[in-house]
Amino acid sequence: MKLLFLIADGMGGWPDEMPGGKTCLEAAATPNMDELAASGVVGVCRTVPEGMPPGSDVANMSLLGFNPARHHTGRGPIEAAAQGLVLAPDDLVWRLNLVSVSELSAQGKMLDYSSGHITTEASEPLLRDLQEHLGDETFQFHPGVQYRHLLVHKEGALDYEATLKIRPPHDITGKSLHADLREFSRCARMWDLLFLAEERLAQTARHTKANSIWPWGQGRPLILPDFKQSTGRTGAVISAVDLVRGLGRAAGMEVIEVPGATGLIDTNYQGKVDAALAFLERGDFAFVHLEGPDECGHAGNAAEKTEAISRFDARVVAPLRQALQNSGGGQDVAFVITCDHFTPIAEKTHTPDAVPFLFWHKDCAPSGLTAFSEAQARSTGLDIEAGHELLRWTLRQLEP
Template sequence: MKYIVVLGDGMADEPLEAIGGKTPLEYADTPAMDAMSKKAEIGLVHTIPEGMTPGSDTANLSVLGYDPKIYYSGRSPLEALSIGVDMKPDDVALRCNIVTITEEDKPYEEQRIMDHSSGEISTADAKILLDAVTSELADEIYQFYLGTSYRHCLIWAKGSVVPLTPPHDVLTQVIGQYLPQDEKLRCMQKRSYEILKNHPVNLERKAKGLNPANSFWFWGAGTRPALSSFEEKYHKKGVMISAVDLLKGIAAGAGMHNISVEGANGGLHTNYEGKAQAAVDALTRDGYDFAYIHVEAPDEMGHQGSVERKVQAIEYLDERVIQYVKERMDASGEDYRMMILPDHPTPICVRTHTGNPVPYMLYDSTKLQNNTWNYNEKEAGASGNVIAHGYELMEYLFAR
């Protein structure tokens, strides 16, 4: 038996008047998921433990079987693992986004944050801007590391786990009250704006109508994590397929193998088929038991507040990942179970994460059911199936 998780990051949502009172998942044309759901179990799962902040870090730890209340030590340390940072026990890692803030004739504190991803800036452009800032700000205490697209890492030697606000939680808001209380971090953010606002890369971006990547934004502080081995925990050899450093870091910490797919970038136009094929190859050719396919696009489109693009991301996931994997696994002759779910909702109406339960589907090629439902939030809720703790999902997938 082979096992697959297809995770559409932030795919769950709330009903929207703009699409007839449906959610994007309910409204999207998803023939592969809807056909599978009629032969599968659907229901709701609580991926965010009560009292914890809803995020891809806590939620994906949970989906992979790690209780966040035990294993979570901050988001950025997981990302640091993925890019090979050897954190010391007294180091603190912080996410360093390169964001877009308004360039009004006002003090930095009175600007507004407009885009947490700087228009999904390329890693090549981001490197130039990161280098420009860190050549001035980096020292033996503060070291910067390149990540992917807008997502980068700051290691603070002998630092403190200070409270910091995620940029996607304060989109369009005046930033003053959300700046770091730590004086050095706040000063570095302000200085980054001065260095970047007229940088040639940003002048060129603005000339092309693109959002400038004009400020650093620090958040997600944490200490070195200590995850137990996924293979020892579940006796399954697992592989992670994601473009996002956070997921790669969780996999690295859990001893899973990361597969990098050319053209996979975490955006709407990622290499969906490449991810799907990498999973099939890992399971049918390379001896792996478990593949986790993570697709970031629905979450990014939720943060952007775009109903049209979020629907498109879900439809791409359905056609170019789920249908692709199912057809090739069926053709391989391997028995398999496939679980499909979001990690958390990213509702268009708020443009950030919420902690509501999410719909899951569990399809078993050896135990086909006979149901009438489609896969979406409404029908998953009506099914009556509820998994109270997301960290129970892996046991459920493997033992069912």
């Protein structure tokens, strides 16, 4: 039986996000997920090991069946794997955001972790300029997608920079930069790089909101076990974000690019659906990731997050159900639908709550639930404590 994982990034939330005390998931129009939950198995899963940060890197690594406590080295190395960068074992790879700050000082605040969701077309020249003027044998700038880029510090894993504890910029929106700048100041090279980059962006980024770089999530190059050898299944990842593509590439999975996939609420839903269906004709496991609910959660926009979840149900879950579950050719396909972590509106960032999941295939014993939601998932008593065991648990359910 083939297996389809559908991930709505950041879909989970807390009560009182919407009128009536509802979460965004409870308020969204989700008839397809509700029907699958009622006729399938529902529970919760802890995708973030205790003591680890609740990032999408950690959580999606768990959902792909790999233990982050064993394999995770940092956010930057995962995205470097997505770009296929050739790295030495002692290189230090930073995720590098283009951000908007009120001022780059202890009195400054993080205004926007994404520089107003700067486009790739606008950001790529800025990174190339930074590489031309600031890149050297120590630091190398690598353009990525939109606001998400990379900084490689050659042999930096051997240096003090590897110990810096810099918060992700999406965790400090509207908050002071003081603690992080104090960390940066412990390393003269990183401190100088921040302010030199600020000077370059003041000249080159005038028509954007980008006025600073923000390196974070540093670590050594990522090494993961081969997915097919681990699971016996040929797999593919379909996502607009580098971290998911990087996890897939590091695990030897097929990485499928979808034109028009933006990582936002206006992504190419049909393109992702078509890509999943095409892959399942030849492969065994498709991991389809949608970023929209998470971005809306970071923005603190409950109405848009609710809409993003509704679109996920209508434009991803519904057509895949129609093609795979109801067409007569899909009786050998099982569904898992979940999120990687919560992104509560009140927090505007990730939290390590156990995430709701549903599992459906044609022989499931119905749960009888009335909806797919955080509360109803908790009510079943099914709790997969180690998130990286969800995939293995699912595969066991499919055994004859």
